[in-house]
Amino acid sequence: xxxxxxxxxxxxxxxxxxxxxxxxxxxxxxxxxxxxxxxxxxxxxxxxxxxxxxxxxxxxxxxxxxxxxxxxxxxxxxxxxxxxxxxxxxxxxxxxxxxxxxxxxxxxxxxxxxxxxxxxxxxxxxxxxxxxxxxxxxxxxxxxxxxxxxxxxxxxxxxxxxxxxxxxxxxxxxxxxxxxxxxxxxxxxxxxxxxxxxxxxxxxxxxxxxxxxxxxxxxxxxxxxxxxxxxxxxxxxxxxxxxxxxxxxxxxxxxxxxxxxxxxxxxxxxxxxxxxxxxxxxxxxxxxxxxxxxxxxxxxxxxxxxxxxxxxxxxxxxxxxxxxxxxxxxxxxxxxxxxxxxxxxxxxxxxxxxxxxxxxxxxxxxxxxxxxxxxxxxxxxxxxxxxxxxxxxxxxxxxxxxxxxxxxxxxxxxxxxxxxxxxxxxxxxxxxxxxxxxxxxxxxxxxxxxxxxxxxxxxxxxxxxx
Numbered sequence: 144x145x146x147x148x149x150x151x152x153x154x155x156x157x158x159x160x161x162x163x164x165x166x167x168x169x170x171x172x173x174x175x176x177x178x179x180x181x182x183x184x185x186x187x188x189x190x191x192x193x194x195x196x197x198x199x200x201x202x203x204x205x206x207x208x209x210x211x212x213x214x215x216x217x218x219x220x221x222x223x224x225x226x227x228x229x230x231x232x233x234x235x236x237x238x239x240x241x242x243x244x245x246x247x248x249x250x251x252x253x254x255x256x257x258x259x260x261x262x263x264x265x266x267x268x269x270x271x272x273x274x275x276x277x278x279x280x281x282x283x284x285x286x287x288x289x290x291x292x293x294x295x296x297x298x299x300x301x302x303x304x305x306x307x308x309x310x311x312x313x314x315x316x317x318x319x320x321x322x323x324x325x326x327x328x329x330x331x332x333x334x335x336x337x338x339x340x341x342x343x344x345x346x347x348x349x350x351x352x353x354x355x356x357x358x359x360x361x362x363x364x365x366x367x368x369x370x371x372x373x374x375x376x377x378x379x380x381x382x383x384x385x386x387x388x389x390x391x392x393x394x395x396x397x398x399x400x401x402x403x404x405x406x407x408x409x410x411x412x413x414x415x416x417x418x419x420x421x422x423x424x425x426x427x428x429x430x431x432x433x434x435x436x437x438x439x440x441x442x443x444x445x446x447x448x449x450x451x452x453x454x455x456x457x458x459x460x461x462x463x464x465x466x467x468x469x470x471x472x473x474x475x476x477x478x479x480x481x482x483x484x485x486x487x488x489x490x491x492x493x494x495x496x497x498x499x500x501x502x503x504x505x506x507x508x509x510x511x512x513x514x515x516x517x518x519x520x521x522x523x524x525x526x527x528x529x530x531x532x533x534x535x536x537x538x539x540x541x542x543x544x545x546x547x548x549x550x551x552x553x554x555x556x557x558x559x560x561x562x563x564x565x566x567x568x569x570x571x572x573x574x575x576x577x578x579x580x581x582x583x584x585x586x587x588x589x590x591x592x593x594x595x596x597x598x599x600x601x602x603x604x605x606x607x608x609x
Contacts, residue, residue, distance in 0.1 A: 200325060200384065201324075201325030201383075201384040202384050203246070203247055203385055203386075203559065204559060204561055205236075205237065205246050206244065206245055206246075206247070206250060207242070207243070207244055207245075207562075208224075208236070208241055208242070208243050208244075208245075211223065211245060211250060211253075214304070214574075214578075215250055215254075215304055216250065216253060216254060216267060217265045217266065217267070218257065218261070218265075220241065223253075224241065226256070226257075230256070233252065233253060233256055234246075234248075234249035234252055236249065246386075247303070247304070247385065247386050247387070248386045251306065251387065254267050254268060254306055255268075267306075268306050269302075269305045269307055269434075269585070270589050270592065270593075271307070271434050271592065272592050272593070272595070272596040274599075275592060275595055275596060275599070276430035276431065277310075277429065277430045277431070277432075277433045277434055277436050278434075278435055278436070278456045278457060278507075278591060278592065279421075279424065279430075279436045279438065279454050279455045279456050279457070280298070280435060280436065280437050280438065280455060280457045280458075280584075281438040281440060281448075281451040281452050281454070281455035281458050281459070282294055282295040282298075282437065282438065282439055282440065282459045282460075282461065283438075283440040283448055283451065283452060283458060283459075283460060283475075284442070284460050284461055284462060284471075284472060284475055285442055285443050285444050285448070285475050285478070286442060286462070286468060286472065286475070287442035288442075289461045289462050289463055289468060289514060290461040290463075290512075290514035290515055290541070291439060291442070291461050292315070292319045292320050292323070292439050293514070294459065294461045294512060294514060294580070295311070295320060295437050295438075295459075296311075296320060296323045296439075296556050297556050297557060297558070297577040297580070297581070298459075298580070298581060298584055299311050299324075299388055299435075299437050300385070300557075300558040301558070301577060301578070301580075301584075301585075302434070302435050302581070302585075303385050303387045303388045304558060306387075307387070307434040307435050308432070308433050308434050308435075309385075309388045309389070309433060309434065309435045309436070309437060310388075310389050310390075310429055310432075310433040310435075310436045310437070311324060311383075311388060311389070311390050311391070311436075311437050312335060312390075312391045312420075312436065312437070312438045312439065312451075313326070313334075313390065313391065313392050313393035313439050314335065314393060314397070314438060314440050314441060314447045314448070314450075314451055315393055315439055315440065315441040315442075316393055316394065316396070316397040316398035316441065317393075317395075317441070318392065318394050318395070319439075320390075320392075320393070320439040321392035321393050321394070323556060324383045324384075324385075324388065324390045324392070325383055325384050326381055326383065326390045326392035327381070327392070328392035328394040329394075330394065330396055331394070331396035331397050331399065331400075332370075332374070332379075333379055333381075333392060333394075334379065334391065334393050334394065334396075334397045335379065335391055335393075335397070335400075335420060335423070335447075336396075336397055336399070336400050337370070337371045337374040337378075337379065338371075338374065338379065338419070338420070338423035338427075339400060339404065339419045339420065339423070339450070340368055340371035340374075340403075341371040341372055341374055341423070342418075342419035342422050342423060343368065343371075343407045343411070343414055343416075343419065344369070344372050345372070346411060346413075346414045346415075347362055347364060347368065347411055347414075348364075348372075350362065350411060362410065362411070375427060376423055376424070376426070376427025376428070376429060377427065379391050389433070397447075400446065400447055401445045401446055401447065404416055404419075404446040405446065415490075416446065416449075416450070417449050417450055417486060418450075418454075419450055420438075420450035420451065420453070420454045421450070421453060421454035424436060424454060435588070438451040438454065438455065440452075444475070444478050449482065452479065452483075453483075453504065455506060456506060456507045456508075456591065457506065457507055457508045457509075457510075457588070457591065458506055458508075458509040458510070459511075459512055459584070460472060460475065460476075460509070460510070460511045461511075461512045461513075461514045462511055462512070462513060462514065462528075463513070463514060463515050463516075463521075464513050464515075464516055464517075464521035464524045464528060464540070465521075465524065466524070469524075469527075469528050469531075472511060486504070487501075487502065487503060487504060507587075507591035507594075508587045508590075508591060509535055510535060510536065510537050510587065511532050511535055511536045511537065512536075512537045512541060512580065513525055513536070513537070513540040513541065514541045514543075515541070516540040516541055516542050516543065517542070517543060518542065525540055537580070538583065539579045539582075539583050541576055541577070541579075541580050543576075557573055557574055557577055558574070558577075560573075
């Protein structure tokens, strides 16, 4: 005799097709996307303002004496107070007694004072060899959701708090980095698009001079290219609420660059499209004006990402400690090899025919960074990933904490969060997650700069020796 089981059936059994149809809306046409986008736009503005000041612009909070002395300037609180009392012309901060709060601008001024007047053995300013260009860092992986933007944003903020001057370039048309940095971008002419167009137009002009000398018809410059020739890097760089972080933002129309770049390349085969962004940074003076240039790439190996990787000195590849992300990242490295090896082969074949030296892509450092790490569940897999990627993997695994989640929900970085909103232990642990990532990144940065400096000195000595 069968007895009815008390165990309920799974929710996907005994569904009524007619009842299911009754829950459906009318078929969706293309106009419905516009309506959804409008709703999302209003919702996005509402959510963004939760992390914004009432005037609609982001403002960077002030930092307490405890934070200044623990994280920013290597001085004891008592010594800082003595220095401020002795030097009334220095920023005094807000508040009374030991409970003072300083803006980052004020902290940078205090850094300069201690660098000139303080103990020579302490690091009041971060290392940067004089006369060497900025280091360009691309954060890339063609898998979404691995923490590219979060990693790039927090590295930018870490470097800024450390005293470096930073330029952040958002190459993802979703514009998440632009939102984090409080940027406003009306159209593609406030993104990198006109800089790429300018590089092509400049090359087209050079080609036309050759064609004119040979009596051949010249290539026309359309309205877009003519306008792009009037745009410089400074036209698209905007200030942020961080005094030493500038931004080139992104918005949806930037995606059209992925369609336009190959059209330009087909029209002018000798245009080296992968160098367009690097040329814009170099010609615009960014390599001298900034210390670190961080490129946040879209989750695809398209033309914008190729430009970022070609311009980069350092490539950081975030991934989670899962099989799918490890597998996807392996395929990303495979595509990097095939893409850049193909460019090298094609260019060098032409260079050999012309009797020119061959070209070669080279990067100072490439590192995979394990993000959103849960030590209780992912240690074994992370160890396997580290074993296979070897020295191309960061030693530190970036843990996910509740503070990381809260910062993301408020369109802010951890360094923008007020520690008084958290338990002190929670704040210290959450901040340490990115502090340790930055420490390893800074070691890479300093090591590559030092190596460049030694090579420069050796070259100068060789010239001096005749």
